[in-house]
Amino acid sequence: MAHIPFLDSTRLLHSPTALATRLKRDGYLCLRGVLPSTDVDAVRRHVLAVADDAGWLLPATAAGAVPIADPTAAVWDPDPAYRQVHRRMWTHRPVHALMHHPTLLRVITAAIGTGDVFVHPRKVLRAAHPNPANPASTSLDGGWHQDFPEVQGSPNTLTVWAPLAPVTPDTGALAIAPASHHEGTLPLRLASTAVGWEADVHPSLIHTGPMNPGDILIFTTHTVHRGTPNTGPGLRLSIDARYQPVQEPINETCLELRDETYGWDAVYAHWPTLGDDPLVRYWQQQPLNVVPYDQRYDRWREHTALAAGARREPLARRALEITAQYSQADVAARAGTLLAALPVVKPRARAPHP
Ligand SMILES: O=C(O)CCC(=O)C(=O)O
Structure with missing residues (x-):
């Protein structure tokens, strides 16, 4: 598997057509210095202040370029204590406002190539902890995947991924399989990732590399990608x-x-001005075509996890855990029974990079 640096498309920023054409060809765009550093810095400072207060960091490292994680801190998702800290980070208004930045919206509009762009309200703030032995690093490993089976809706949806602190070989990065979006929605295989599955691909070429606050990656909802492991001492914030x-x-x-455990009202309770804030429930003013969640992907995963569990395949473990936790009672109970009968396999040491 060859790893080469992201193809830098920054020089195409002046040309909407060139951006859209490059995105169509490669399935992603790497653009440097799009978000103003003052806005990104403000979000990073908030996230780190919360992390520091929660004891996630070694003393006096919050202000450094790469905040050093306290290796003894017991942090993993979905541990309720982790969730509480994450909630304090995520409910901060500037975290949301950053992804509505006018400069960013101009770039997205050009890349999408249509008039009005809708920003999904559910932004994702990630604090990827180091130390492969820490369950937090496993719980955040999505493996190779496409966003479409979860995000669904428009096939023209784009993801923007933005680091809040420098992304280095140590912190791990986002890795992209270029041009993988041309294959449509790919089948899945069982894996010991956070969700128990990954896209059934073995990319021969990966684009990845360092990024700085202000840089962004834009990729399509069918582009195969993953976060690479954080093998350094610091948090990867994005x-x-x-x-x-x-x-x-x-x-x-x-x-x-x-x-x-909480709704949008609880999020907005932390925001300074409720009345006329254009970011509060802004989607209710938009002419959206809301469609039901298509459960076929989930049903297929449940069915396949149960079948693999019945064959006592060790790789079914994580998918069965997810099924036992989230599926309807009868399916969850069956997954629990199969889990209990699954042979335990000692995990192999994780490679530093995929
Ligand atoms: O940041 C990461 O580790 C993974 C991000 C990702 O998979 C996504 O943005 O869809």
């Missing part, structure tokens, strides 16, 4: 969000909060 043509279908779950 934020990602999804964008689509406003008139095209949007899956209902993209407007909801995934963590059902």
